[in-house]
Amino acid sequence: xxxxxxxxxxxxxxxxxxxxxxxxxxxxxxxxxxxxxxxxxxxxxxxxxxxxxxxxxxxxxxxxxxxxxxxxxxxxxxxxxxxxxxxxxxxxxxxxxxxxxxxxxxxxxxxxxxxxxxxxxxxxxxxxxxxxxxxxxxxxxxxxxxxxxxxxxxxxxxxxxxxxxxxxxxxxxxxxxxxxxxxxxxxxxxxxxxxxxxxxxxxxxxxxxxxxx
Amino acid sequence: xxxxxxxxxxxxxxxxxxxxxxxxxxxxxxxxxxxxxxxxxxxxxxxxxxxxxxxxxxxxxxxxxxxxxxxxxxxxxxxxxxxxxxxxxxxxxxxxxxxxxxxxxxxxxxxxxxxxxxxxxxxxxxxxxxxxxxxxxxxxxxxxxxxxxxx
Numbered sequence: 001x002x003x004x005x006x007x008x009x010x011x012x013x014x015x016x017x018x019x020x021x022x023x024x025x026x027x028x029x030x031x032x033x034x035x036x037x038x039x040x041x042x043x044x045x046x047x048x049x050x051x052x053x054x055x056x057x058x059x060x061x062x063x064x065x066x067x068x069x070x071x072x073x074x075x076x077x078x079x080x081x082x083x084x085x086x087x088x089x090x091x092x093x094x095x096x097x098x099x100x101x102x103x104x105x106x107x108x109x110x111x112x113x114x115x116x117x118x119x120x121x122x123x124x125x126x127x128x129x130x131x132x133x134x135x136x137x138x139x140x141x142x143x144x145x146x147x148x149x150x151x152x153x154x155x156x157x158x159x160x161x162x163x164x165x166x167x168x169x170x171x172x173x174x175x176x177x178x179x180x181x182x183x184x185x186x187x188x189x190x191x192x193x194x195x196x197x198x199x200x201x202x203x204x205x206x207x208x209x210x211x212x213x
Numbered sequence: 214x215x216x217x218x219x220x221x222x223x224x225x226x227x228x229x230x231x232x233x234x235x236x237x238x239x240x241x242x243x244x245x246x247x248x249x250x251x252x253x254x255x256x257x258x259x260x261x262x263x264x265x266x267x268x269x270x271x272x273x274x275x276x277x278x279x280x281x282x283x284x285x286x287x288x289x290x291x292x293x294x295x296x297x298x299x300x301x302x303x304x305x306x307x308x309x310x311x312x313x314x315x316x317x318x319x320x321x322x323x324x325x326x327x328x329x330x331x332x333x334x335x336x337x338x339x340x341x342x343x344x345x346x347x348x349x350x351x352x353x354x355x356x357x358x359x360x361x362x363x364x
Contacts, residue, residue, distance in 0.1 A: 130343045165350045165357045166342055 087125025097188035126154035265313035
């Protein structure tokens with residue numbers, strides 16, 4: 001039965017009112033002020049707004065933020081978990097930074113293999129056209145708050161492959177990058193410095209997390 | 214089998230030329246694309262070359278050249294280099310995937326980057342570049358101009 005036939009059926013039109021122009025979109029937003037027909041997500045949004053407005057206008061939000069921000073921020077700074085994702089030779093330097101000589105784990109940098117558990121995406125190599133949608137998906141799968149480190153010349157601007165037919169000229173052409181680490185390849189010390197720079201950035205910029213908008 | 218003897222026997226096949234011994238256990242021979250199918254079948258069945266090491270494509274401006282490397286996995290360690298010259302306007306040759314399964318991705322790569330069509334290949338599509346890529350970038354006449362305007 002085609003869509004046109006449903007639309008033309010007089011019984012259907014009479015039974016469900018004028019809003020059933022299309023059977024696939026029978027569920028419509030209720031008119032504003034119609035309290036009885038709130039959907040669950042609309043109800044949650046209403047509750048969210050109400051709690052936020054009350055906390056904001058009475059100043060409670062500021063107070064709670066002032067207390068919890070240093071704690072949350074400290075926890076955030078010292079547990080930046082990067083995604084264990086290697087593209088090219090900088091990935092070996094990333095491994096060296098995690099090894100016993102440089103031991104990035106003393107700053108809480110623990111490599112995780114699932115983007116759902118990660119805060120940092122380290123782009124460590126040239127991103128080719130075939131990899132770009134996958135890398136973008138990885139970035140989008142990471143939970144907020146998240147940061148991106150462009151490690152090495154290839155990730156910053158394409159490096160020696162900037163003129164290639166299949167390499168993207170820089171990771172910042174498709175995802176926002178927070179820290180750029182130059183080098184070809186980046187030394188482990190430079191990567192450590194990049195993590196410290198990111199720590200500084202988190203300390204200066206991250207707001208509190210109570211009822212965050 | 215000794216390399217000289219092998220080369221001598223292979224040189225008797227139809228369409229072959231320039232057979233020579235490169236090193237003590239490496240032979241070299243040229244085949245025309247028309248005779249290649251029968252030649253490769255004989256190579257597999259009569260001479261027991263059981264491994265296709267690699268297929269590389271070369272762009273010599275005037276035409277394309279395919280270089281096959283075959284070897285016998287065993288004590289003799291015999292290797293053979295087969296050159297096939299293809300015309301520039303119709304770079305097609307019979308696939309050898311049904312003889313050596315490992316040739317599958319080599320042929321796909323040669324198709325992807327150099328645009329050589331292997332007739333009878335089970336799944337001839339791009340292997341390295343994304344689907345929908347225009348052209349074959351390792352050809353000498355391939356022009357890529359996207360970055361020109363930015364600089």
